[in-house]
Amino acid sequence: MMKQQTALRPHAAAWVGAFLIGTMLIQNASATLPAVTSLEPRGVVRGEESVVTFKGTRLSDASEVLCDLPGIEILEVKAVSNSATEVKLRAAADLTPGLYPIRLVTKSGIANLRLLGVGAMPVVAEVEPNNDFAAPQVIELNSTIDGVVKREDIDHYQVELKAGQTLNVEIEGIRIANSLRNQNILDPYIAILDEGRFEVASSDDSSLFQQDGLCSFTAPADGKYSILVRDSSFLGSDLGGYRLHVGTYPRPVAVIPAGGPPSTVLDAKLILSDGSERSAKIPLPSENYPQWGVTTEDENGVTPSPNWIRVNELPVAMEQEPNDDRRSAPVVPVPGAYCGVIEKPEDYDCFTFEAKKGTKYRVEVFARDVLRSPLDAVLNVFDPKHATITSSDDSRGKIDPFLEFDAKVDGKHTVRVYDHLRGGGPTYTYRIEVSTPTPAVNLSLKELRRDEAHVVAVPIGGSVGMVVSAARDRYNGEVNLSFEGLPKGVTATTFPMPAGRPEVPVLLTAAPDATHNASLYTIFAKGDDKNPLVGGKLSQHHKLVLGQNRREMWGYDTERAAMAVTDEVPFTIEVVQPKTPIVRSGSKNLKVRINKKEGFDDAVSIRTLYNPPGISINNSRSIAKGKTEVDIPITANTGAGIGTWPIIFVASYNTKTGPAQTATPPIMLEVENSIFKYTFPKSAGELGTEVSVTIPIEILREYPGEAEVELVGIPAGVTSPAATQPVTPESESVTFPLVIDAKAKVGTHRTLNCIARVKVGDETIVQTNGSGELRIDKPLPSKVDAPKPAAPKPAAKAPAKPKPLSRLEQLRQKK
Numbered sequence: 001m002m003k004q005q006t007a008l009r010p011h012a013a014a015w016v017g018a019f020l021i022g023t024m025l026i027q028n029a030s031a032t033l034p035a036v037t038s039l040e041p042r043g044v045v046r047g048e049e050s051v052v053t054f055k056g057t058r059l060s061d062a063s064e065v066l067c068d069l070p071g072i073e074i075l076e077v078k079a080v081s082n083s084a085t086e087v088k089l090r091a092a093a094d095l096t097p098g099l100y101p102i103r104l105v106t107k108s109g110i111a112n113l114r115l116l117g118v119g120a121m122p123v124v125a126e127v128e129p130n131n132d133f134a135a136p137q138v139i140e141l142n143s144t145i146d147g148v149v150k151r152e153d154i155d156h157y158q159v160e161l162k163a164g165q166t167l168n169v170e171i172e173g174i175r176i177a178n179s180l181r182n183q184n185i186l187d188p189y190i191a192i193l194d195e196g197r198f199e200v201a202s203s204d205d206s207s208l209f210q211q212d213g214l215c216s217f218t219a220p221a222d223g224k225y226s227i228l229v230r231d232s233s234f235l236g237s238d239l240g241g242y243r244l245h246v247g248t249y250p251r252p253v254a255v256i257p258a259g260g261p262p263s264t265v266l267d268a269k270l271i272l273s274d275g276s277e278r279s280a281k282i283p284l285p286s287e288n289y290p291q292w293g294v295t296t297e298d299e300n301g302v303t304p305s306p307n308w309i310r311v312n313e314l315p316v317a318m319e320q321e322p323n324d325d326r327r328s329a330p331v332v333p334v335p336g337a338y339c340g341v342i343e344k345p346e347d348y349d350c351f352t353f354e355a356k357k358g359t360k361y362r363v364e365v366f367a368r369d370v371l372r373s374p375l376d377a378v379l380n381v382f383d384p385k386h387a388t389i390t391s392s393d394d395s396r397g398k399i400d401p402f403l404e405f406d407a408k409v410d411g412k413h414t415v416r417v418y419d420h421l422r423g424g425g426p427t428y429t430y431r432i433e434v435s436t437p438t439p440a441v442n443l444s445l446k447e448l449r450r451d452e453a454h455v456v457a458v459p460i461g462g463s464v465g466m467v468v469s470a471a472r473d474r475y476n477g478e479v480n481l482s483f484e485g486l487p488k489g490v491t492a493t494t495f496p497m498p499a500g501r502p503e504v505p506v507l508l509t510a511a512p513d514a515t516h517n518a519s520l521y522t523i524f525a526k527g528d529d530k531n532p533l534v535g536g537k538l539s540q541h542h543k544l545v546l547g548q549n550r551r552e553m554w555g556y557d558t559e560r561a562a563m564a565v566t567d568e569v570p571f572t573i574e575v576v577q578p579k580t581p582i583v584r585s586g587s588k589n590l591k592v593r594i595n596k597k598e599g600f601d602d603a604v605s606i607r608t609l610y611n612p613p614g615i616s617i618n619n620s621r622s623i624a625k626g627k628t629e630v631d632i633p634i635t636a637n638t639g640a641g642i643g644t645w646p647i648i649f650v651a652s653y654n655t656k657t658g659p660a661q662t663a664t665p666p667i668m669l670e671v672e673n674s675i676f677k678y679t680f681p682k683s684a685g686e687l688g689t690e691v692s693v694t695i696p697i698e699i700l701r702e703y704p705g706e707a708e709v710e711l712v713g714i715p716a717g718v719t720s721p722a723a724t725q726p727v728t729p730e731s732e733s734v735t736f737p738l739v740i741d742a743k744a745k746v747g748t749h750r751t752l753n754c755i756a757r758v759k760v761g762d763e764t765i766v767q768t769n770g771s772g773e774l775r776i777d778k779p780l781p782s783k784v785d786a787p788k789p790a791a792p793k794p795a796a797k798a799p800a801k802p803k804p805l806s807r808l809e810q811l812r813q814k815k
Contacts, residue, residue, distance in 0.1 A: 032658035043117025047093030142247035186240035249301030257339035259310035384411030439475035462569035489514025518564035570600035581670035614640030717744025
């Protein structure tokens with residue numbers, strides 16, 4: 001039976017910090033899933049039994065088929081070879097024509113989603129040669145042709161029309177393709193030709209079908225007319241298949257208004273492909289639908305594919321002309337849905353509603369993306385004084401506008417919509433939804449492989465992991481997950497998604513006695529105890545056709561994802577729960593143990609499902625043949641998220657159908673703050689000397705056990721007789737003696753690190769810090785003998801005293 005395992009809740013402080021899950025799921029080499037490249041035929045007739053051949057790779061163990069939507073009954077699945085499986089099925093007689101998602105399941109995995117056409121008209125296979133206009137393939141009106149356009153191929157089909165008959169031609173090319181490598185893509189071009197070979201109608205792209213075409217023609221006289229099909233660039237391939245719907249069936253191209261409340265009857269106007277109009281009463285479903293298909297049926301047939309509208313609780317207000325002027329626009333309710341048509345070039349449509357000061361309003365236009373309208377909408381919002389508050393053109397990667405604004409004052413606010421190129425016409429429909437947004441969480445699954453929607457293959461007796469992503473809208477608290485629709489024998493181990501974080505891992509486990517089976521499941525999100533009304537659910541986007549530069553040309557959304565119980569895993573594997581935490585700037589080895597079953601001894605590679613914030617994990621390790629365990633090194637940087645984090649490893653191994661994978665049960669890794677802080681001094685010493693390096697140390701918090709610090713990163717030629725020193729809670733510094741060899745390299749070495757080890761039982765907490773500097777100098781040269789002092793110069797003689805003058809000599813000098 002389906003059940004969900006009780007969630008594992010980490011400590012209260014466990015999710016503090018950034019939860020940046022770096023998904024490292026094994027890529028293309030990890031798990032080779034089955035692949036379906038084509039369906040033959042590409043569609044079936046409702047009410048009939050049909051056999052569809054699924055062609056692709058790794059299909060030899062095909063076991064069942066999953067259908068996302070009701071109405072298709074699978075009668076038999078028969079694997080013909082590794083590249084083909086025949087599926088007998090029956091589409092319900094009242095099934096709405098269109099494209100239906102379908103997935104082939106094998107005992108080793110789930111293939112990619114494909115779209116199967118379901119129609120009301122008989123299917124006619126293309127018969128070559130039909131390349132020549134003069135020798136077309138003659139078909140009956142109201143037929144669906146299943147054909148292929150090869151390189152430079154042109155297909156011709158001929159029908160007879162009576163005067164006044166309207167011929168509608170609609171093609172499914174891109175819409176039934178699957179190409180993620182810009183290969184084997186048919187971008188179809190279709191045309192209707194008269195007997196003179198003149199094109200009376202043609203279509204490459206269309207608003208309603210995007211890159212698939214639609215054309216209509218009303219015959220002026222009885223005669224034979226031809227339909228031409230080719231690639232728009234005259235390319236093509238053996239996989240360039242198409243379904244061509246040729247007939248007089250009704251073909252609406254627009255529904256007005258474009259939606260209504262559930263469980264009501266929509267009084268609508270249909271705009272047909274030939275420009276005519278008709279009224280219709282459309283019963284709406286009892287539930288809300290973001291995109292709901294409307295089909296039209298009359299005495300001439302039923303549309304091969306639906307028109308699209310929206311169904312939700314918003315009251316609908318139709319536009320009332322004249323409404324071009326924002327100063328005199330009609331008043332409509334809020335919240336509400338405002339529907340209308342940009343009827344002619346240079347047309348503007350305006351709606352006014354009473355807004356309340358301080359209230360946030362969401363305004364979203366639905367036109368080209370959902371309704372498939374030709375309108376390229378531009379949106380403006382004006383305040384009560386008719387000044388612009390905000391505007392939007394394309395938004396969120398879509399061509400339809402979206403915006404939110406806060407009303408600054410009470411009063412009448414106005415929204416205006418028009419076409420970006422100022423175009424207009426009777427099919428330029430739109431639906432504007434104005435609401436007050438509420439908190440919500442929308443879930444999705446991270447891709448297993450690039451551009452491929454994630455499917456889950458859970459081996460019997462084993463587990464697999466996946467990462468659930470959340471798009472938060474006005475809610476930043478904890479998110480709790482619950483599953484519905486798991487395969488029999490599968491349980492889910494969930495973890496609370498921490499406040500503010502966008503992702504969380506989930507472990508799926510199949511019981512040892514589980515059997516092969518598959519199902520479509522969904523995931524629900526719920527807020528914390530303070531926000532019990534906050535919720536959301538899973539949606540999954542499937543990229544079906546990618547063009548140049550990986551630009552998505554066609555995709556499909558489902559509300560459920562696929563999961564299968566697959567072949568038994570040939571071993572059990574676990575991660576040993578560590579008894580001690582990892583600290584910031586620290587390192588640790590996680591031990592992974594395997595118990596291989598008899599007959600299996602291959603190597604098993606080990607990778608992590610995701611990394612907690614600031615934690616690096618070595619993903620290059622494997623358990624070799626003949627071995628039973630391996631140590632996986634992990635490190636924590638200085639900003640690692642403090643708390644308790646689930647750790648799950650993915651093990652990849654080989655099977656007879658290709659690589660497969662399983663996952664370990666989770667362990668809870670505790671991340672704590674650093675224990676020690678060092679202040680590294682600048683140290684220096686000369687060649688051939690001994691020095692001591694004293695490093696001040698700060699004990700940041702209490703720690704269990706005994707601690708020691710080792711000095712590492714010592715330059716070559718330098719040794720320490722005591723590189724490891726004990727540390728106590730009272731230590732304020734640690735000193736390391738260094739011996740510098742005479743041949744050590746001279747210079748500044750910034751390589752000193754301290755590794756602290758705290759022994760706790762049989763485990764060790766390791767912390768590594770380093771920025772120490774040691775400068776090694778050459779010794780100063782020895783002193784040279786001082787020169788002898790110069791002999792002192794003899795002292796200068798004092799001048800002789802003058803001879804005393806006689807009295808006569810004195811008188812002569814006076815004279």
